[in-house]
Amino acid sequence: MTIAEETTNTDTPEQAQFRAEVRDFLAANAKPRQETSPWAINAHTSEDEAREYFEIGCRWQRTLFDNNLAGLTYPVEYGGRGGAPWMEAIYREEAANYDVSSGFISATMAMLLPTLMKHASDEQKAHYIPKMLSAEITICQLFSEPGAGSDLASLACKAVRDGDEFVVTGQKVWNSAAQFCNWGMLLTRTDPDAPKHKGITFILVDMSSPGIEVRPLVQPTRASHFNEVFLSEVRIPVANVIGEINEGWAPARTVLSNESAFIGGGQGISTFERLVMLAQQFGLVDDELIREELAVAYTREKVLGYMSDRILTAVRARQVPPMDPSILKLYIAASKVQTGNLGMRIGGADAQAGSAEETIWLQHELMNRFGISIGGGTNEVQRNNLAERALGLPKEPGYDKNMSWKDIPRS
Ligand SMILES: Cc1cc2nc3c(=O)[nH]c(=O)nc-3n(C[C@H](O)[C@H](O)[C@H](O)COP(=O)(O)OP(=O)(O)OC[C@H]3O[C@@H](n4cnc5c(N)ncnc54)[C@H](O)[C@@H]3O)c2cc1C
Known part of the structure; x- marks a missing residue:
């Protein structure tokens, strides 16, 4: 059924x-x-x-x-x-x-x-x-920089106002599909004198604007999921600012929270079902240890589905989610490790070196589990979010929180 x-x-x-x-x-x-x-x-x-x-x-x-x-x-x-x-x-x-x-x-x-x-x-x-x-506008995310990933609020991409425009210069990195998208959501530094969370502006940018160069980053798989994006004196209308100038951290946080909910949401055909097919194919479906791990995979997939439904239902109704979306993203990252390890046990050497369709799927599962524990905020950062936002534990020391951004030491 x-x-x-x-x-x-x-x-x-x-x-x-x-x-x-x-x-x-x-x-x-x-x-x-x-x-x-x-x-x-x-x-x-x-x-x-x-x-x-x-x-x-x-x-x-x-x-x-x-x-x-x-x-x-x-x-x-x-x-x-x-x-x-x-x-x-x-x-x-x-x-x-x-x-x-x-x-x-x-x-x-x-x-x-x-x-x-x-x-x-x-x-x-x-x-x-x-x-x-209608997909007339396709958006990439221009947040991360070489010096700003987990600590996103330390970003340096500079935007200086000139009449009705901002003139933007800086570099972004790890920007998924930026080579294909025609617009970007961009975080810029508009007030270097303010504390780091206070001088950020969230702005939408047309990727065909003069001064934008997108350089794909080639991965070991030969694919280019990510890009570096260089901005040299790119002129962006002030009208494209979302929220208030210098108050871009608020919309950025809304993006990040919805990113965790989306990544944790899980789409498409069930990994559990595919692992069962794989176990049947390798003659291991009656193996007790494999069955035990399959049961774990099944349970985790169901739990993930229920958590995801509850969070996404709230997001769609524009209500506060019943739990922090960080938990969903952490859970799927851990599930991917469990199903990847199980796939390896089922497929053995074939899982690593085989060229059949199902073993290539398995190889991709193994490789992709690393990305999911980093993109949209690493596992460690999601744990920090949960500790501070959900459990009310003391915040990280954040020595630079109230310092002017321009006085914070940078490498
Ligand atoms: C598949 C994928 C897609 C992505 N797509 C995009 C995109 O479209 N747009 C975009 O802007 N970015 C994108 N990124 C980038 C992603 O947001 C960053 O890689 C991520 O935020 C981590 O930043 P970093 O790589 O600079 O690592 P760092 O922040 O340098 O982290 C290095 C290590 O230190 C740990 N660490 C850092 N700070 C803390 C802390 N306070 N407490 C505990 N541990 C800590 C981290 O967990 C990590 O293990 C993508 C990344 C991946 C993997």
């Missing part, structure tokens, strides 16, 4: 009607998952492949938008459907049976759309939200 079949019995008439609409839409526009391999991976070994995957995702987002299925919980005046959070859950349940995804932009939409709802002016919401929902 699929997740969708499990849940239809409890639908209200309104929910059943929406489910039928989604089913009809998917049947008419998408390829059922059974027709695609369960071992398909979305890691790429060439720039062309990666661009194609990015563009397929954008086209799918456009199809959703054209069928009034994008931004289900966003207001109608901003291009959304104005619906309830349960619509997102029904859409996800049904779409899990199809080979569909908006790809990379689903991550930055999950981060920036709630941020715009909370911090942008009505005019900005009316301008950006429909364009993002």
